[in-house]
Amino acid sequence: MSFKELGLSQALLNAIERKGYEIPSPIQEKCIPVVLEGKDVLASAQTGTGKTAGFALPMLQRLSQESQKHNRPVRALILTPTRELAAQVLEDVNDFGKAVDMRAAVIFGGVSQVPQVKAIRNGVDVLVATPGRLLDLVDQRLLSLSNVEILVLDEADRMLDMGFLRDIKRILALLPSKRQNLLFSATFSKDIRKLAESFLNHPVTVSATPENTTVEKIVQRTIRVDKDRKTSLTIKLIAEGNWQQVLVFTRTKHGANRLSEKLQIANISSAAIHGNKTQNARTAALAGFKTGKIRVLVATDIAARGLDIPLLPHVINFELPNIPEDYVHRIGRTGRAGASGEAISLVGGDEVDYVKAIEKLLGEQFKKDIIPGYEPVDPETAPEKKQQGQRPPRKPNPNGNPRNKKSGGGGNKSGAGAGNKSGGGSGGNSKWKGRR
Numbered sequence: 001m002s003f004k005e006l007g008l009s010q011a012l013l014n015a016i017e018r019k020g021y022e023i024p025s026p027i028q029e030k031c032i033p034v035v036l037e038g039k040d041v042l043a044s045a046q047t048g049t050g051k052t053a054g055f056a057l058p059m060l061q062r063l064s065q066e067s068q069k070h071n072r073p074v075r076a077l078i079l080t081p082t083r084e085l086a087a088q089v090l091e092d093v094n095d096f097g098k099a100v101d102m103r104a105a106v107i108f109g110g111v112s113q114v115p116q117v118k119a120i121r122n123g124v125d126v127l128v129a130t131p132g133r134l135l136d137l138v139d140q141r142l143l144s145l146s147n148v149e150i151l152v153l154d155e156a157d158r159m160l161d162m163g164f165l166r167d168i169k170r171i172l173a174l175l176p177s178k179r180q181n182l183l184f185s186a187t188f189s190k191d192i193r194k195l196a197e198s199f200l201n202h203p204v205t206v207s208a209t210p211e212n213t214t215v216e217k218i219v220q221r222t223i224r225v226d227k228d229r230k231t232s233l234t235i236k237l238i239a240e241g242n243w244q245q246v247l248v249f250t251r252t253k254h255g256a257n258r259l260s261e262k263l264q265i266a267n268i269s270s271a272a273i274h275g276n277k278t279q280n281a282r283t284a285a286l287a288g289f290k291t292g293k294i295r296v297l298v299a300t301d302i303a304a305r306g307l308d309i310p311l312l313p314h315v316i317n318f319e320l321p322n323i324p325e326d327y328v329h330r331i332g333r334t335g336r337a338g339a340s341g342e343a344i345s346l347v348g349g350d351e352v353d354y355v356k357a358i359e360k361l362l363g364e365q366f367k368k369d370i371i372p373g374y375e376p377v378d379p380e381t382a383p384e385k386k387q388q389g390q391r392p393p394r395k396p397n398p399n400g401n402p403r404n405k406k407s408g409g410g411g412n413k414s415g416a417g418a419g420n421k422s423g424g425g426s427g428g429n430s431k432w433k434g435r436r
């Protein structure tokens, strides 16, 4: 299947070629024709599958086919959970949009609104936005959404995890009722389905992970290790494996800072990114990581959301997420765009139940390794000692995190598929490749 066969215009085909994409990814193959027909779409796809072009290309084609209004009101709105994802989506939309004379802009919080307002005043066809700043500008009457024809909810599951449901509902109420809606989500909890039902109109369901394709697997390993030895084990794995580009997840901002400092002391260049960092600091850290100046990026789940790091070979879960779906998102950073990768989880004694919850969601058992010299001595961590009737593992406190409720039992086919497979099911021989 070629991009040409999907019904895209010559101008867009040229832009695709300039971008270096040779053949469509599976999600693009399925999404582009349906969006071109003007239908609503419910797509199961995570970052790394090529979903952005999957909605941006047909959306731009549709917009460009209709007569241009001279003041360029916002006709397509793309909502994303994070600033990083918004910035990346804008980059793709701009790369393609220029070819069909479509203007795009991005708005998100944490930075001055002045240039954003100026861009809107100059006229933009496509607006990429995070919900908070969008509503802020609407409330200040600096932005109108009354001409929106196409709405994209990107990474909808993450938006709900981040507590954006109320904002999303407010935004939906501001849009004209006659419009095309596209919803992308990596996982499908009950809440996501409820949201989808509330505004999608007879959607076509598409998935990036068809069950009948052979795909390369992300190698997933768990290593049992005592909590207080995780830092030194992380340093050992990175140094001895000579890993040059590693994304490490911690559960807390504080933990991210602490680990990043320890890595630097061990002579491994590193930066932490999390919600307390300024936008500039996050952008600089990500740029440094992409160019190879920074070897290890230590991130919290929310900060890492939407990072576009193709061909990332190593992900370490320094701590397990207490929401199983977050694991799916984390390991979605490995083996991007069809390449393979390795995801290692360091499992402390109090995290055994988290592993079980993730295994249940994915429907598979992980290999449980122990590294010589790092054998767990904490009776909670050492599996064989537990069997001898020692202290049972502490249960993660189900009330400790209110989000647990939301994701509880949210396991589903698409989540499991996404977690098992690399690059979103692009086929074992990874026919489509990342551009970098």
Ligand code: AMP
Pocket (backbone or CB within 6 Å): 020, 021, 022, 023, 024, 025, 028, 046, 047, 048, 049, 050, 051, 052, 053, 308, 310, 337, 432, 433, 434, 435, 436
């Ligand atoms: P996305 O899932 O949209 O974040 O895309 C993941 C990565 O794949 C990005 O670096 C894209 O530029 C790249 N990409 C998207 N579609 C294609 C394609 N058809 N061929 C090669 N690379 C692609």
